[in-house]
Amino acid sequence: MSMLMSLIEHYNYVITIFLMMTGLYIVVARGNMVKKLVGLSIFQTSVYLLYIEPGKIIGGTAPIIDPAFTVYSNPLPHVLILTAIVVGVATLALGLALVVRINEAYGTVEEDEIFERDRNT
């Protein structure tokens, strides 16, 4: 019972890890490279959530200083994740450029077909 209570208290982390593992599953199990990259970005966004969630204080407000408020959520994870989002989109763009090049060289973006072609040559 206490285990169950604990799970409900940590519901946000459970969902975050579910998203993370779904991203991992897409990256490992799916052969299409565009889908793999989408899975990778799902993994990435779940890490954003994992960082932001502990910074929230119930009853707090966004970390913009104003005399009307005294409790602010933790601004440090926000800073780290801002950097991570922008780097994430940069890596996504680079990955997609590689996918376009692979598509040019092999005529496909399916991993299985690419392996097949490599075996035949």
Next chain:
Amino acid sequence: MVLLTLLAVVTVAIVRQRSLFGVVILAGIYSFLMASVLIVLDAVDVAMTEASVGAGVSTVILLATLHLIKTTEMRSVRRHVLPLFVSAVTGAVLVWGTLVLPPFGTADAVIHKHVVPRYIADTIKETNVPNVVTAVLADYRGYDTLGETTVIFTAGIGVMLLLRGARRRGRTDREKVSP
């Protein structure tokens, strides 16, 4: 909580969707949901960036890629049991690890005790910027942001080199064919 559950539902839909166009649109929806969750979590700056970069720029470059390649996913011949098993076990271990974290939203967690009170107390005095996130990003940790822009610059150069080489090769091929 509802938003988080919706996020999970959209992710499952992404896994099951075979049309890559559908996958891209679902990824956009996912990003907007994520931005809403981030607003609920008081991370307004992050939510704004996620909505513009995650749902905007990412969707545009994904669609641009789909314009250049085939848009349906092949049914994979590989078995899905092993990846599923690996993800499930890793997920279970991670959930077990999070059980010892402080419950969501508590004010006396360790994370709120270290450098953060100083940032919140002194930003106005030291930088005169009311938004603490901006102050830390551009002032206290300005070098990190410099490194970040270096990464983006490098990625941009990489994308340009990859795609420009492709275009030039395409042109020479066409020139070879045309005469």
